Amino acid sequence: MSTRPGGRSARVRDAVLAATYAELAEHGYPALTVDAVATRAGVHKTTVYRRWGSVDDLLADALDQTRDTPWALPDTGTVEGDLIAITTEVAEAFGHLAVPTAVVAAAFQSPRAAGALRDFYAARQTQAALVVVRAVERGELPADVDPVDVVRTACAPLYYRVFVTREPVDVAVAERAARAALAAARAGVI
Amino acid sequence: MSTRPGGRSARVRDAVLAATYAELAEHGYPALTVDAVATRAGVHKTTVYRRWGSVDDLLADALDQTRDTPWALPDTGTVEGDLIAITTEVAEAFGHLAVPTAVVAAAFQSPRAAGALRDFYAARQTQAALVVVRAVERGELPADVDPVDVVRTACAPLYYRVFVTREPVDVAVAERAARAALAAARAGVI
DNA sequence: TCCCTAATGCAACAAAAGTTGCGTTATTGT
DNA sequence: ACAATAACGCAACTTTTGTTGCATTAGGGA
Numbered sequence: 001m002s003t004r005p006g007g008r009s010a011r012v013r014d015a016v017l018a019a020t021y022a023e024l025a026e027h028g029y030p031a032l033t034v035d036a037v038a039t040r041a042g043v044h045k046t047t048v049y050r051r052w053g054s055v056d057d058l059l060a061d062a063l064d065q066t067r068d069t070p071w072a073l074p075d076t077g078t079v080e081g082d083l084i085a086i087t088t089e090v091a092e093a094f095g096h097l098a099v100p101t102a103v104v105a106a107a108f109q110s111p112r113a114a115g116a117l118r119d120f121y122a123a124r125q126t127q128a129a130l131v132v133v134r135a136v137e138r139g140e141l142p143a144d145v146d147p148v149d150v151v152r153t154a155c156a157p158l159y160y161r162v163f164v165t166r167e168p169v170d171v172a173v174a175e176r177a178a179r180a181a182l183a184a185a186r187a188g189v190i
Numbered sequence: 191m192s193t194r195p196g197g198r199s200a201r202v203r204d205a206v207l208a209a210t211y212a213e214l215a216e217h218g219y220p221a222l223t224v225d226a227v228a229t230r231a232g233v234h235k236t237t238v239y240r241r242w243g244s245v246d247d248l249l250a251d252a253l254d255q256t257r258d259t260p261w262a263l264p265d266t267g268t269v270e271g272d273l274i275a276i277t278t279e280v281a282e283a284f285g286h287l288a289v290p291t292a293v294v295a296a297a298f299q300s301p302r303a304a305g306a307l308r309d310f311y312a313a314r315q316t317q318a319a320l321v322v323v324r325a326v327e328r329g330e331l332p333a334d335v336d337p338v339d340v341v342r343t344a345c346a347p348l349y350y351r352v353f354v355t356r357e358p359v360d361v362a363v364a365e366r367a368a369r370a371a372l373a374a375a376r377a378g379v380i
Numbered sequence: 381t382c383c384c385t386a387a388t389g390c391a392a393c394a395a396a397a398g399t400t401g402c403g404t405t406a407t408t409g410t
Numbered sequence: 411a412c413a414a415t416a417a418c419g420c421a422a423c424t425t426t427t428g429t430t431g432c433a434t435t436a437g438g439g440a
Contacts, residue, residue: 007437009387030299034427044389049428051387101298104354108295109220118356125355152355153347153370159354160346164294165315166308176380180343183377184370197407199417224397234419239398241417 015041016048017062020055021099029102034058056110063103063116067123073130079140082131083154083178090155091174094162104163125151132185145185153190154181205231206238207252210245211289219292224248246300253293253306257313263320269330272321273344273368280348281364294353315341322375335375343380344371 019041023032032055038045052058074085093100103120106113125148132147141150157177161167184190209231213222222245228235242248264275283290293310296303315338322337331340347367351357374380 003386008435009437012388045427046390046429047388054428105295105298107356108291108298114356117354121355149366152350153367156346156350157343160342160349163353164307164349165311165342166297166304176339177343179379180371180374183374183379187373187377189366189369189373193416198405199407202418235397236399236420237418244398 012041012043012047013051013061016043016052016058017065020058020062024098024102028098029105032102054110056106056113059103059106060110060113060116063113063120067116067120071124071127073127075131075134079131079135080178080182082135083150083182084175086128086131086151087154087158087174087178088171090158091169091171094158094169101162141185142188144188145190149190150181150185153184154178202231202233202237203241203251206233206242206248207255210248210252214289214292218288219295222292244300246296246303249293249296250300250303250306253303253310257306257310261314261317263317265321265324269321269325270368270372272325273340273372274365276318276321276341277344277348277364277368278361280345281359281361284348284352284359291352331375332378334378335380339380340371340375343374344368 016037019037020032023036023040027036034048034052034055035045037055037058038048041048048058052061074082074089076082076085103113103117107117108114128151129147132141132145132150135141136143136145136147154177157180158169158174161169161173181190206227209227210222213227213230217226224238224242224245225235227245227248228238231238238248242251264272264279266272266275293303293307297307298304318341319337322331322335322340325331326333326335326337344367347370348359348364351359351363371380
């Protein structure tokens with residue numbers, strides 16, 4: 001018997017990850033401490049330190065968990081509609097949650113979190129690229145486009161604004177970013 | 191006599207900010223401590239705590255300093271050349287320095303650093319947008335483009351790769367990003 | 381059901397981060 | 411030149427963060 005994943009261990013993990021999200025939403029990433037998460041989860045801090053090691057590894061685990069949850073790919077009938085749906089969803093995620101920013105911040109501090117972030121976006125990008133693949137099949141876009149790069153180009157300005165230049169994002173920005181990526185794809189430079 | 195900016199104070203500030211960059215380049219942001227910076231600068235840690243408060247405020251001050259240093263705007267004769275020059279410069283900055291990532295990371299933790307980051311990129315974007323303004327004057331691009339947004343669209347994919355999806359960046363990526371932004375501008379969607 | 385032990389709780393400890401009071405140095409206005 | 415005082419150095423202290431040894435609880439196979 002090397003490991004023991006059922007019963008209490010699973011309950012503790014769920015409680016701790018839920019407490020992590022809750023603390024994050026209430027106080028933000030800078031105030032996220034192992035002690036606060038442990039107390040909120042009704043668990044001793046040594047447990048968290050032993051199983052995760054730090055708040056950043058904690059966030060990495062939380063991200064792994066959400067990565068494996070299903071995600072609904074839009075299917076509006078046109079690439080433009082699909083891409084706008086994706087970028088709008090991204091933009092709205094930043095309006096409501098402090099979670100995505102926290103995960104990116106954690107990735108700067110912990111290799112574990114950085115790996116989780118990379119895996120997460122690799123999975124999401126591959127899924128989202130399907131809307132471009134479908135567009136090529138419908139003849140909306142040239143066959144030699146790079147589907148992942150179209151998605152990347154569409155989403156990048158939103159993240160750039162939020163994380164780098166600290167400019168606001170809204171639906172208008174999301175639509176413009178999607179249309180810009182589409183124009184580049186149609187011009188054959190992506 | 192309220193403040194005393196000359197002589198020793200200025201020397202201490204320069205020494206501490208230089209030590210901050212040096213520590214950053216050697217050990218990276220996660221290992222950046224007030225104590226290490228102070229020792230390296232030949233200054234006591236209380237001095238740093240009293241004048242700056244934290245490593246993040248320290249980085250903010252360092253960023254303010256570099257923001258005010260002049261920056262050479264490319265002028266190759268075409269928008270495409272200018273934009274590629276800009277994105278390539280950005281891409282190369284990530285290859286050599288750990289500094290830009292550290293500043294972004296600091297902005298997550300300190301409002302002071304976030305403000306400095308915003309001001310820094312606002313200044314740089316306004317400058318860089320001049321290459322687009324010149325292109326409009328030359329008739330290379332339609333008159334109703336948003337110059338800042340062209341620059342933003344060109345640079346965004348690089349930052350997105352480095353910070354969010356953790357994908358590598360090179361000259362090829364930089365050129366593609368610049369050409370994609372240009373295609374969007376020519377199509378009139380930016 | 382019973383035993384083995386992985387996983388947790390607890391308390392005491394160690395280390396790092398940040399603060400405070402006070403004496404000393406050196407800039408700046410007169 | 412010289413006094414006034416902003417800024418710094420130093421040491422002791424407080425707080426926060428992370429660790430370790432040991433007792434206790436509970437999962438899972440026999």
